[in-house]
Amino acid sequence: MTAPSGIPNGIPAEINIGLMGLGVVGTGVAATLLRENSHLSDLIGRAVKLKKVLVRDLSRPRDIDLPAGLLTANAEDILADPDIHILVEVMGGTDPAEAYLKQGLSAGKHVVTANKEVMAKSGPELLALARANGVNLLFEASVGGGIPIVGCLMNELAANDVRSIRSIINGTTNYILTAMAHQHTSFEQALSEAQERGYAEADPTNDIEGIDAAYKLTILASLAYRSTFQPGDVYCEGISKLEPQDFQYAQELGFAIKSLAIANLVDGAVQLRVYPALLPAEHMLAKVDGVYNAVEIDGSLCGQVLFHGMGAGREPTTSAVVGDLIEAARKMGGPSVLPLELPNGSGIPVRPIDDLMSRYYIRLGVADHPGVLAQIAQVLGDGQISIASVLQKDVHPETESAEIVITTHPAREASVQKALQIITELPQVRRVSNTLRIEE
Ligand SMILES: NC(=O)c1ccc[n+]([C@@H]2O[C@H](COP(=O)([O-])OP(=O)(O)OC[C@H]3O[C@@H](n4cnc5c(N)ncnc54)[C@H](OP(=O)(O)O)[C@@H]3O)[C@@H](O)[C@H]2O)c1
Incomplete structure (x- = not known):
C-alpha cells in the first residue's frame, strides 16, 4: 500500500484495530471508534478502522450494533492478521489475556490494555517484549479509569x-x-x-x-x-x-x-x-x-x-483506552517510546510493614471496672507507644462493659501489634474491636 502524501512509506495509510473484549469497556471503545471515526482519523492523521472484535460468546445480546463480519470468537482472527496494527485488550483476567498480549507484541502489534492484573503481575516482562519488537504498550486505563495518572x-x-x-x-x-x-x-x-x-x-x-x-x-x-x-x-x-x-x-x-x-x-x-x-x-x-x-x-x-x-465505568475508561489508542497510532513508525526500563530499574527495596511508623486508632471492648485503662496504658508504655487521646464510649451497665477508643502518637507497627497481643489477653479486655492507622 502506498502512503498518501505526508505519510512516510512503510506506515499503513489505514490503521486497523483488533479489539479483544466487548463488555463494559469494549462496548464503549467500539462505539467511540465507530461514531467518532472521522474525528479520530483527523486527530491521528490517518484513517483508523475497527477491523475485528473478539468475544467469548457470539450468541450473547449486545448493547451495540456492529457492522456485519466484525465479531469473532477466534482470537487468531486478530493475532494472526498482519493487517491489524493495534491490539486493544479489554477482556480482563490473566488467562488467556496475557498470552494474547504476548502473542500480539511478538507479532509486532502495538498494544493498548486496561488490564491492571496483567500489568501488575507481568508489566515489566511485557514492556521488555514490546521494546524487543519495536512496538508500544500503553496501559493508561489500568489505573484510575478516566484519570490520566x-x-x-x-x-x-x-x-x-x-x-x-x-x-x-x-x-x-x-x-x-x-x-x-x-x-x-x-x-x-x-x-x-x-x-x-x-x-x-x-x-x-x-x-x-x-x-x-x-x-x-x-x-x-x-x-x-x-x-x-x-x-x-x-x-x-x-x-x-x-x-x-x-x-x-x-x-x-x-x-x-x-x-x-x-x-x-x-x-x-x-x-x-x-x-x-x-x-x-x-x-x-x-x-x-x-x-x-x-x-x-x-x-x-x-x-x-x-x-x-x-475511576471506572464505560465512558471514563473508554476515554483512557481511546486516548492510548490515539497515542499508539500517532507514534507508529517511530521508535517504541516505552516510558521506563522497568526490568533494569534501580531495584529499590521494599520496607516491611513491621517498620511502619504511624499513629494508631485502637477500639477496645473492656469490662467497666476501675483500673482497666491503667493496665492498658502500662502495656502501651512498655512498648514505647505513647497515648495521644482516650475516649470512653458506650457504657453498658447490664453487661458491665464499655468501649474505649485510644489514639496514639507515632509508633512502630511491630511494637503496636505486640502490645495488642498482650492487651487481648488482659482479663478485663473483652475484645480488640479494631486497629486502624492514622494518616496525617
Ligand atoms: N469496567 C470498568 O469500569 C473498568 C475500569 C478500568 C479498567 N477495567 C479493565 O478493563 C478490562 C475489561 O473490563 P470490563 O468491565 O469491560 O469486562 P467485561 O464487561 O467482563 O467484558 C469482558 C469482555 O471480554 C470478553 N472475554 C472475556 N474472556 C474472553 C475469552 N477468553 N475469549 C474471548 N473473549 C473474552 C467477554 O466476552 P463475552 O461478552 O462474550 O462474555 C466480554 O466481552 C478488565 O481488565 C478490567 O479490569 C474495567
Whole structure:
C-alpha cells in the first residue's frame, strides 16, 4: 500500500484495530471508534478502522450494533492478521489475556490494555517484549479509569523524585465506606447496596480485600520509583472488619475513614500498603466520596498534586483506552517510546510493614471496672507507644462493659501489634474491636 502524501512509506495509510473484549469497556471503545471515526482519523492523521472484535460468546445480546463480519470468537482472527496494527485488550483476567498480549507484541502489534492484573503481575516482562519488537504498550486505563495518572507519572511528572503516592483507587470500597460514614449503615448493608447498583461484583473479594487496589498501586509505584514491584510487595488489609462505631468515633475525633493505597520512600526503601485508615476530615482525600477515585502525588519539584475523577465505568475508561489508542497510532513508525526500563530499574527495596511508623486508632471492648485503662496504658508504655487521646464510649451497665477508643502518637507497627497481643489477653479486655492507622 502506498502512503498518501505526508505519510512516510512503510506506515499503513489505514490503521486497523483488533479489539479483544466487548463488555463494559469494549462496548464503549467500539462505539467511540465507530461514531467518532472521522474525528479520530483527523486527530491521528490517518484513517483508523475497527477491523475485528473478539468475544467469548457470539450468541450473547449486545448493547451495540456492529457492522456485519466484525465479531469473532477466534482470537487468531486478530493475532494472526498482519493487517491489524493495534491490539486493544479489554477482556480482563490473566488467562488467556496475557498470552494474547504476548502473542500480539511478538507479532509486532502495538498494544493498548486496561488490564491492571496483567500489568501488575507481568508489566515489566511485557514492556521488555514490546521494546524487543519495536512496538508500544500503553496501559493508561489500568489505573484510575478516566484519570490520566499513568501517562502523567511516565511523562509530565517524570522529572520528580516521588516522595509519596496516596490514593483512593477502588471505587467499590470508596462507595461502601461513604455509605457507612454518611448513612451509618453496616458493612454488609453497604456492600449489598453497592451490588444492587452495579458498583460491586457478585464476588466482591478483589475489591473489598484490597487486591484490586494493590494491583493498581503496584503499577503506580513501579512507574513512580522506576523499579519492579510485585502485588505481593503490597501489605494489604480489607474493609470488611469496619463497623458503624468506627465511623462515629472517627468523626468525633475529626477524621474520615478511607481505604488508602500508599507508596512512600523511607530511607531509600519503599513502603507499599493498602488499608482503611483515618484521615483528617479537612484533608482533600477525605472529601473524595462515592465511586470517585483520587491520587495525590508528592513530588520533589511539583509538590503535592491531586488527580480526581471517575475511576471506572464505560465512558471514563473508554476515554483512557481511546486516548492510548490515539497515542499508539500517532507514534507508529517511530521508535517504541516505552516510558521506563522497568526490568533494569534501580531495584529499590521494599520496607516491611513491621517498620511502619504511624499513629494508631485502637477500639477496645473492656469490662467497666476501675483500673482497666491503667493496665492498658502500662502495656502501651512498655512498648514505647505513647497515648495521644482516650475516649470512653458506650457504657453498658447490664453487661458491665464499655468501649474505649485510644489514639496514639507515632509508633512502630511491630511494637503496636505486640502490645495488642498482650492487651487481648488482659482479663478485663473483652475484645480488640479494631486497629486502624492514622494518616496525617
Ligand atoms: N469496567 C470498568 O469500569 C473498568 C475500569 C478500568 C479498567 N477495567 C479493565 O478493563 C478490562 C475489561 O473490563 P470490563 O468491565 O469491560 O469486562 P467485561 O464487561 O467482563 O467484558 C469482558 C469482555 O471480554 C470478553 N472475554 C472475556 N474472556 C474472553 C475469552 N477468553 N475469549 C474471548 N473473549 C473474552 C467477554 O466476552 P463475552 O461478552 O462474550 O462474555 C466480554 O466481552 C478488565 O481488565 C478490567 O479490569 C474495567
